[in-house]
Amino acid sequence: MLFDKLDDTVRHYEELMNTLSEPDVANDTNRFRKLMKEQSDLMPIVDTYKQYKECQQNIDDSLEILSEESDEEMKELAKAELSESKENLEVLAQKLKILLLPKDPNDDKNVIVEIRAGAGGDEAALFAAEIYRMYIHYAETQNWKVETLEVEEIGIGGMKKVNFMLSGPSVYSKMKYESGVHRVQRVPATESAGRIHTSTITVAVMPEAEDVDIKIDEKDIRIDVMRASGNGGQCVNTTDSAVRLTHYPTGIVIYSQTEKSQIQNKAKAFALLKTKLYDLELQKKQDAESAERLSQIGTGDRSEKIRTYNFPQGRVTDHRINLTLYKLDKILNGDIAEILDACIAADQAKKLSKMGED
Known part of the structure; x- marks a missing residue:
């Protein structure tokens, strides 16, 4: 699965953020610049993946409500939430696929x-x-x-x-x-x-x-x-x-x-x-x-x-x-x-x- 390693990416991103906050890193200009570049590259992937996981959770919650809830009004709300979340999940999945495409190493150059x-x-x-x-x-x-x-x-x-x-x-x-x-x-x-x-x-x-x-x-x-x-x-x-x-x-x-x-x-x-x-x-x-x-x-x-x-x-x-x-x-x-x-x-x-x- 294309997204299997994204949890590792999130963990690496959080470690990166912790490293950037260390005082001695800021004193090393080259290292700081390199880490900032990596953080900037990973941020869109991490943010989109978090949205993707939230959307998945919303789908699971809506399905649970539909299976257990007897109140018709609540079930209608859950159906609407389920439909919207499924649409959003497809959009986010496509966005993640694009973000995970191999990047041209020259893209950031003048x-x-x-x-x-x-x-x-x-x-x-x-x-x-x-x-x-x-x-x-x-x-x-x-x-x-x-x-x-x-x-x-x-x-x-x-x-x-x-x-x-x-x-x-x-x-x-x-x-x-x-x-x-x-x-x-x-x-x-x-x-x-x-x-x-x-x-x-x-x-x-x-x-x-x-x-x-x-x-x-x-x-x-x-x-x-x-x-x-x-x-x-x-x-x-x-x-x-x-x-x-x-x-x-x-x-x-x-x-x-x-x-x-x-x-x-x-x-x-x-x-x-x-x-x-x-x-x-x-x-x-x-x-x-x-x-x-x-x-x-x-x-x-x-x-x-x-x-x-x-x-x-x-x-x-x-x-x-x-x-x-x-x-x-x-x-x-x-x-x-x-x-x-x-x-x-x-x-x-x-x-x-x-x-x-x-």
């Missing part, structure tokens, strides 16, 4: 998002800039911090490429569903005949690499410094603040010029390189675990067409979950919570189904 213009030339670059703004607006609703790391703009307001970091609670757990090909269908402003064009961009959502995740050998990297170019105010072209990293083993090139300081640009470039190398390792692991990939809702394959934004019809369709919403303007303004919630629910349903087969 992310680096890379958006690249694909097919469609300038129109794709314009759409890339719109999707970038969509994520910025969504991040604001989540109180996440946004930091632009690398951007390659075109003169008409588009972006060939942009890398930015989103920092906050559980960022990867939500944003990981955005990886893939995003397609736009609309009449470009430059199209005089009014024909609908189709353009694409790719989005890669990468969990931030920590020092323990990736080690970089200095001999594998070339560091070049140069003067920044493009829009950037008076400091542009006056100091060698831009930094370019070339990673020989993978051929990855990182260019950072968003800060006025060479030191800051170098730090950003290394953070981005580490994350890209960590992402490569994750991709290799996912490719090796093909069955696990199939049990997920499009969080691994970057070549998968995941969503279409159709301007003439004002609709957005997520192809992985067959969801179509007719609120294109709101979605491009950052209102993507409904799509992400639907992806999470579909992902959980697939994993629960797979768990039932095992």
Whole structure:
């Protein structure tokens, strides 16, 4: 039975709470942080299980009343209580199953998002800039911090490429569903005949690499410094603040010029390189675990067409979950919570189904 070991979990949680209250634990910052993280992870499971057990007790009490009570009014009350408790028990059981699903170890991490213009030339670059703004607006609703790391703009307001970091609670757990090909269908402003064009961009959502995740050998990297170019105010072209990293083993090139300081640009470039190398390792692991990939809702394959934004019809369709919403303007303004919630629910349903087969 899936819930058999939950009594042990409750006991462990209570021991954890007692340990956290000990004075010497608070003085050990690393240990305290680790225990607090474990306590935070277990709390929803323990609270839900306690509700589940209370519900079970209510059912037993109601059945006892129905078997022993002769008063009709009391029996009617017990029937109503029994019906409500059975419904609640099913809801709580489903919630517990979801809480007990194996957790992605990267879910709590910050992310680096890379958006690249694909097919469609300038129109794709314009759409890339719109999707970038969509994520910025969504991040604001989540109180996440946004930091632009690398951007390659075109003169008409588009972006060939942009890398930015989103920092906050559980960022990867939500944003990981955005990886893939995003397609736009609309009449470009430059199209005089009014024909609908189709353009694409790719989005890669990468969990931030920590020092323990990736080690970089200095001999594998070339560091070049140069003067920044493009829009950037008076400091542009006056100091060698831009930094370019070339990673020989993978051929990855990182260019950072968003800060006025060479030191800051170098730090950003290394953070981005580490994350890209960590992402490569994750991709290799996912490719090796093909069955696990199939049990997920499009969080691994970057070549998968995941969503279409159709301007003439004002609709957005997520192809992985067959969801179509007719609120294109709101979605491009950052209102993507409904799509992400639907992806999470579909992902959980697939994993629960797979768990039932095992």
